[in-house]
Amino acid sequence: MSGGLDGTAPGEEFDDRGARPFDPGLQPERTALAWRRTALALVVAAVVGIRVLPTLLGDWAMIPAGAGLVLAVIVLLASHRRYREHHVRLTTSTSDRIALPDGALPALVAATTLAAGIACAVVVVVLALGV
Amino acid sequence: MTDSDRRFPRSVYRHGDEPDARFSLANERTFLAWIRTSLALLAGGVALETLGLGLQPDLRLAASVLLIVTGILTPIQAWLGWTRSERALRMNRPLPAAHLALPLGIVVIVVGVLVLLGIVLA
Numbered sequence: 001m002s003g004g005l006d007g008t009a010p011g012e013e014f015d016d017r018g019a020r021p022f023d024p025g026l027q028p029e030r031t032a033l034a035w036r037r038t039a040l041a042l043v044v045a046a047v048v049g050i051r052v053l054p055t056l057l058g059d060w061a062m063i064p065a066g067a068g069l070v071l072a073v074i075v076l077l078a079s080h081r082r083y084r085e086h087h088v089r090l091t092t093s094t095s096d097r098i099a100l101p102d103g104a105l106p107a108l109v110a111a112t113t114l115a116a117g118i119a120c121a122v123v124v125v126v127l128a129l130g131v
Numbered sequence: 132m133t134d135s136d137r138r139f140p141r142s143v144y145r146h147g148d149e150p151d152a153r154f155s156l157a158n159e160r161t162f163l164a165w166i167r168t169s170l171a172l173l174a175g176g177v178a179l180e181t182l183g184l185g186l187q188p189d190l191r192l193a194a195s196v197l198l199i200v201t202g203i204l205t206p207i208q209a210w211l212g213w214t215r216s217e218r219a220l221r222m223n224r225p226l227p228a229a230h231l232a233l234p235l236g237i238v239v240i241v242v243g244v245l246v247l248l249g250i251v252l253a
Contacts (some may be wrong), residue, residue, distance in 0.1 A: 027156040034163045041170050052181070090152055097149040102138030103213065106162055110210040113169050117203035120173045124195050127180045 022090035035079035042072035045116055056126055071112045078105050143214050147221030158216045165209030172202035186249030194245040201238045
């Protein structure tokens with residue numbers, strides 16, 4: 001991948017399509033940033049879970065809390081790869097019917113968030129009952 | 132769509148044709164916004180109960196439970212909304228309505244009123 005932004009003089013045409021954004025509205029980049037702030041929010045939630053759940057529920061609760069942190073980091077890394085995949089497919093395709101990555105990562109994020117919600121419900125029930 | 136297209140979920144990708152990529156990206160961002168909304172609701176619900184904040188306990192618990200129940204429903208809305216919108220884009224049909232948007236607004240208002248009463252009656 002030579003001829004990137006650094007090697008291109010002002011006004012000169014990009015000789016490499018991969019060095020140019022797909023869309024002047026920077027849609028893939030905005031989507032990548034949305035993924036990143038969501039993944040970081042999940043990381044923070046998991047870290048709070050590691051602090052709160054074991055003291056409230058017992059040592060076993062470290063297992064779901066730790067699994068949450070592992071999942072959150074996986075989402076962070078996978079979303080970075082997803083952006084690269086978006087960029088490569090969108091800038092190299094000659095068709096206007098471009099197949100993008102599928103819904104597996106969104107499904108994982110929705111499931112992780114749902115699990116976090118159930119953990120929060122358990123926390124509030126335990127606190128309310130004063131166990 | 133080709134027969135070799137094995138993308139998940141099949142309920143989306145077996146229909147229609149590839150939409151404008153920018154629409155799919157916007158749909159993804161909407162999904163992620165719902166996820167962050169869920170995390171914010173859950174954080175509020177847990178914070179109310181753990182911090183206490185000197186509110187009247189029953190009202191505080193009601194607000195907390197309402198926030199967490201809504202925070203559990205929003206990732207479901209996020210996923211179903213994403214799949215329905217992506218399918219609609221592929222089939223060139225009108226986008227589905229966000230059915231949880233109005234109830235969510237009402238929940239936030241009710242939680243605000245509960246917290247306010249919790250402060251006044253404390």
